[in-house]
Amino acid sequence: MITNQWVNQSIDYIMRHLDEEISVEDVADHCHFSKYYFSRVFxxxxxESIYAFIKRLKMEHSAVRLKTEKDKSITDIGSDYGYSPSNxxxxxxxxxxxxxxxxxxxxNTTCVPHPFYPDKIARFQSFAEYDQHILIQELDDFLVIYERHIGNYIELGKNWHDFTEKYKEYLKEDTLLIERSYHDPSITNVDQCLYDICMTVDENCSLDNVTTIQGGKFAVYRFDGLIEDIFVTFQGIFNIWLAYSDYVMDERYGLDIYRNVDRENRHVVMDLCIPIK
Structure with missing residues (x-):
């Protein structure tokens, strides 16, 4: 878990400016530290170094766009991240x-290897099958307590258990448990995936680790199934539905909103929310 407030703020800054030329100095200046000190802390x-982190995110985010924006040229996608075609x-x-x-x-395929279960293949449904389960919704902003992690999604169960135990006094009947994911594990090394685990909280919460998740337009798929099948469904939505729909993914990041969790049977009901424009 990343507990350093300034490191989390620097990651947020990098995410917001990923399509710009960001230097190590820019990130350190944003957090009001010297380049050398903050590079060491980061x-x-x-x-990872700040430079390596920025470069990796540019490569991985551009790969997601190559997969989902079929009609946009490779040259234009590279240019959006500051690269000439050859570079x-x-x-x-x-x-x-x-x-x-x-x-x-x-x-451009109907299946991919499963990164968390190497003996499985993630096979996708048709566009029509995904489309009939997707609703286009406007979601409000969410004020949340959050903890940020870099690591394997396979650790989510333990992280969620620890998180809800730590903040159980804030759990109410209408509390929402939300994951905000920044990486596609079919592209990013599974041990380098960045994600936030969050719970909604009222505006009077005085904790330091409170932030606002931006709402807006989302494609929402209600998932009702086994935990190990979440990846398959998410990949199908990206590879099939989003790639051939009339929508483009927005610069906001994907959300998983839990509706019901049966830990014993590894069954979950959740809304998989893709930001679109």
Whole structure:
């Protein structure tokens, strides 16, 4: 868990400005620290240098767009992250061990390997099957207590247990438990996935780790099934529904809103929410 307030603020800053030329100095200045001191703190808390973190996110976020924005050229997507065509191809291949063209071609598929269960293949449904379960909704902002993690989603169960125990005094009948995810585990190394676990709270909460999750327009899919099948459904929505719909993913990040959890039987009902425009 990342407990350093300034590191979390710097990550938020990087996320908001990922389509710009961000320097290590920019990040350190935003947090009002010297470049050398803050670089050391950032690497200590995240396991990566600021420069490596920014570069990795640019490569991984651009890969998501290659997968979901079929009609946008590779050159334009690379340019959105500050790369010339040749530099983007070189940087992408170095990070993903495949060219952007080959990656886009390979993503046009009906199944992918399951990163959390290596013996399984995630097989997708048709566009029509996803589309009949998706509602386009305007969600309000959420004021939440949050904790930020970098690591494997397989650890979510334990992290959620610890989180709800720590903040059980804030749990009410209408409290929502929400995950905010920043990475696609079919693209990002599973041990480097960034995510927030959150619970809604009223405006009088005086804790330091309170933030607002931006609402807006979302494509909402009601998932009702086993925990291990969440990845399959999410990938199907991205690879099939979003890629061939009339929508584009917005710069906000995906949310999972829990409606019911049966830990004993590993069954969950939740809304998978994709920000769209």
């Amino acid at each position: 690497k200590e808390k995240t396991g 983007y191809c070189s940087a992408f291949r170095k990070h993903h061990n495949i060219s952007p063209t080959e990656f886009r071609k390979d993503s």
